[in-house]
Amino acid sequence: MSGSAVNQDHLNELAEFIENVSFQNIPPSLSRKIHLHIVDTLTVALLGAETDLSIKCQETFPTHNSRLNGVSSPLWGTDRWADPAISAFNNAIRSHVLELDDSHGCDHSGAVVVPAVMSVAAQVQELPSLNDLVAAVVVGYEVARRTQTALGGYKALNDRGWHSTAVCGPFGAAAAASHVMRLPKKQIASALSLTTSKAAGTWAYSSGGGDAKALHAGLASKNGVEAALLAKHGVEGSADVFRDVWGGFLKMYSGTQDDAHHLTRKLGEDWLARNSRIKLYSSCASVHPVLEALEKFRKQRPDIFEGGLPKVEVFVSESVSRMCGSNVFDALSSRTARQLSLPYSLALVILKGQPELQDYLDPKTKPEVMKDILRQITVVPDQINTDPSGHGTVIIHSHGEQHTVHTTTEYDTSVVEDAEPLLLQKLSWIGSYLNDEDRVAKLTSLILNPEDSMTFLDEAFSLLHVDK
Numbered sequence: 518m519s520g521s522a523v524n525q526d527h528l529n530e531l532a533e534f535i536e537n538v539s540f541q542n543i544p545p546s547l548s549r550k551i552h553l554h555i556v557d558t559l560t561v562a563l564l565g566a567e568t569d570l571s572i573k574c575q576e577t578f579p580t581h582n583s584r585l586n587g588v589s590s591p592l593w594g595t596d597r598w599a600d601p602a603i604s605a606f607n608n609a610i611r612s613h614v615l616e617l618d619d620s621h622g623c624d625h626s627g628a629v630v631v632p633a634v635m636s637v638a639a640q641v642q643e644l645p646s647l648n649d650l651v652a653a654v655v656v657g658y659e660v661a662r663r664t665q666t667a668l669g670g671y672k673a674l675n676d677r678g679w680h681s682t683a684v685c686g687p688f689g690a691a692a693a694a695s696h697v698m699r700l701p702k703k704q705i706a707s708a709l710s711l712t713t714s715k716a717a718g719t720w721a722y723s724s725g726g727g728d729a730k731a732l733h734a735g736l737a738s739k740n741g742v743e744a745a746l747l748a749k750h751g752v753e754g755s756a757d758v759f760r761d762v763w764g765g766f767l768k769m770y771s772g773t774q775d776d777a778h779h780l781t782r783k784l785g786e787d788w789l790a791r792n793s794r795i796k797l798y799s800s801c802a803s804v805h806p807v808l809e810a811l812e813k814f815r816k817q818r819p820d821i822f823e824g825g826l827p828k829v830e831v832f833v834s835e836s837v838s839r840m841c842g843s844n845v846f847d848a849l850s851s852r853t854a855r856q857l858s859l860p861y862s863l864a865l866v867i868l869k870g871q872p873e874l875q876d877y878l879d880p881k882t883k884p885e886v887m888k889d890i891l892r893q894i895t896v897v898p899d900q901i902n903t904d905p906s907g908h909g910t911v912i913i914h915s916h917g918e919q920h921t922v923h924t925t926t927e928y929d930t931s932v933v934e935d936a937e938p939l940l941l942q943k944l945s946w947i948g949s950y951l952n953d954e955d956r957v958a959k960l961t962s963l964i965l966n967p968e969d970s971m972t973f974l975d976e977a978f979s980l981l982h983v984d985k
Contacts, residue, residue, distance in 0.1 A: 527759045527780040531663075532706035534784050535656050535692045540648040543655050547788050550933045551654050553940050554619055556964040557795050558612050558627040559593065559981065560947050560957055565611035566594025566983070568852075568878075570728050574610050574735065578603045584978075590636045593981040601636040602742045605690070608632035609738035613682075614731040615874065616856040617943075620802035621906070622793040623661030623685040624671060628734040630657030633690035633742050637697050638974055645697055647964070647973035653696040658790035660709075661689025663781075666789065667759075667767055669774030672905040675720070675836050677772065683718020683733035684770060690741020700749055708745040710754025713766040715740035723840060723857060730853050795936050797943055799877040800856045803837045803907035806924035808862045808872070811911055814922045815870055821915045822867055828893045829863060833909035835898040841907070842896035846888045852877060859907075864890040874950065956980055 540548065565571055571594075580597040581589055590604035591597070593611060598604070612618050612628035619627040634653045638645050645653070665685040668674055674681045691712045695705040718733040748754070758766045759777050767775035796802055811829075815822055833841075837859070843849065844860035855861050855877045865872040867890055868882065875881070902909055911922040944961055948954035960980045967973060 526756075527777050528706050528709060528756060529702065530781040530784065531660060531692070531709060532702045534781075535660065535696050535705050536700070536702045538652055538656050538696065538785070540652045542785065543652060544788065546933055547655065547791055548651055550791065550793075550936065551651050551658070552964055553795065553933065553936055554627050554658075554793060555631055555651070555654060556944070556961050557940055558618060558631040559960060559964075559977070560944055561615060561617045562608055562612040562632075563594040563951060563953075563956070563981070563983070564617065564874075564947055565614045566592075568611070568614050570614050570731055571607070571611040574732075575607050578606070580607075584639075588640050590639050591978050591982045594983050596983060596985045601640060601694075601746065602739045605632045605636040605742045606735040606739035608636065610731050610735035613734035614852075616799045616801060616877070617796055617874075618734075619793050619795050622658050622790070623665055623682055623689055624680075624802070625682045625734055626658045626661050626686070626689055626790075626793055629682065629686035629737045629741070630654055630661065630689045630693045632738045633657065634693045634697055635974075635977070636738075636742055637694045637745065639978075641698060644971075644974050647967050647970040650697065650973070653693045655788075655790050656696045657689035657693030658793055659689075659788060660692035661685050662789040662792060663779060663784075664688040667775060667777055667779040668771040669776075672836055672903070673771060673774045675840070675905060677770075678719045678721070679770065680718040680720050680730070680733050683737055684716050686734065686737030687712045687716045687741040687744070690738045691744045692741075694742045694745035695748070698745060698749060700745065704748040706756070707752065707754040708741075708748035710756070710758045711744040711747055711752065712741055713754075713758045715744060716766075716770075720840070722853060726851055726854060728853070795940050795943070797939060798862070798872055799874050800858075800862050800872070801841055803833075803841055803905065804857075804859045804862050806907040807831055807833065807859060807909060807911055808866060810922050810924045811863055811866045812871055814911075814913075814920070815866055818920070821913060821918075821920065824916070826890060826893050827867065827913050827915035829867070829895070829914075830912040831859060831863070831894065831896045831909060832899040832902065832912070833859070833896065833907060834902040834904050835900065836903075836905045837907050837909070838896050838898040842898075844891045844894050844896065846884065846891055855880070859896055860891050860894040861887075863894055867893075956983075 580599045589598035609632040691708045722729040841859040908924040913920040948957035
């Protein structure tokens with residue numbers, strides 16, 4: 518890190534940005550994009566509320582059956598309420614547990630930031646409008662992504678074994694919560710500083726299993742909210758956390774690839790929040806490019822997949838191969854393992870043309886059938902390809918012929934024009950899956966076509982509160 522980075526006060530520059538951003542400062546295309554991401558996160562969370570992990574986590578900490586003193590927030594998809602940090606924790610888990618939440622932010626910014634914003638909104642004396650909340654979510658996405666970039670980027674963190682949602686997400690949650698609560702610059706700086714004591718989570722679950730991946734989103738949201746609340750009540754953080762000092766956050770977490778300038782470079786001009794993308798499948802985002810390419814090819818050439826199983830070779834970057842390359846059936850016994858496995862998703866495409874949510878939650882395919890397909894799929898680390906997002910090449914051997922399929926960017930859900938129609942398609946099947954199309958339609962209209970931005974919060978709480 519250069520000497521100028523040591524002296525530059527990135528912490529207070531970030532805090533000033535967080536304090537002063539308003540809805541009017543945000544480019545209209547980004548504002549519309551964040552509206553999409555909010556409705557995506559909320560509806561996916563309603564879907565995730567009934568999972569075993571969401572229920573276990575809800576039962577772990579105190580909840581209420583009423584909105585105590587008007588400061589509690591609903592646990593989405595239930596009839597329970599909780600204090601802000603516990604609400605953020607639970608709602609972030611149900612937003613992420615199905616792997617249907619957005620990606621390419623901190624990585625999973627929506628699942629962390631949106632619950633944080635909604636959980637503290639009820640604490641504000643003058644309830645924030647939808648526009649206020651959109652601005653807070655933009656701030657959260659922006660700070661989370663800038664933290665990741667300052668640490669060397671997604672690949673650098675991933676190569677060191679860090680799960681960037683757990684490491685960078687808390688900063689987005691703290692920033693967004695601070696903005697909603699209208700904290701002054703000094704307290705915002707303390708909130709960000711205190712967050713460095715709450716940012717952690719590794720990729721060990723990819724080999725050892727367990728529930729940590731979804732838990733990382735919950736802890737990131739909760740920890741950011743707690744840091745903001747502590748700062749609000751006068752707890753102070755170090756002024757040196759982003760400087761090149763002994764114990765400085767960036768150097769500790771990144772090794773040698775950090776660059777503090779990324780925290781504030783073109784802040785308010787170059788909006789990194791634009792990078793986030795909406796997902797269509799219940800699998801790791803790095804699985805999607807190859808999954809979509811093979812799905813499209815299967816539709817074009819169904820004959821290749823008839824009369825015997827094709828042999829499939831997938832060439833992706835070493836990091837994606839490490840994260841998502843498992844094709845051993847016995848290692849895919851958990852929901853998380855299936856969501857992370859590129860071969861498992863491709864096996865579903867070969868078998869039925871398109872994966873469905875149930876295939877990841879409670880698969881009905883006979884084990885011997887899935888084992889046979891998985892044996893035909895090999896993931897090969899491509900030493901030239903360094904793309905951590907999952908792009909690569911698929912070679913299909915069938916009936917004595919070889920077919921090569923390259924991943925494409927036919928549509929890009931980081932772009933509003935591409936994201937909106939795909940999201941509406943996604944919301945349609947979510948409503949059907951929930952058997953509650955009316956609730957999903959009302960929530961969608963409330964966010965995408967608001968009649969009165971000022972009444973948003975109470976209406977949203979009403980729709981997210983589900984009587985049991």
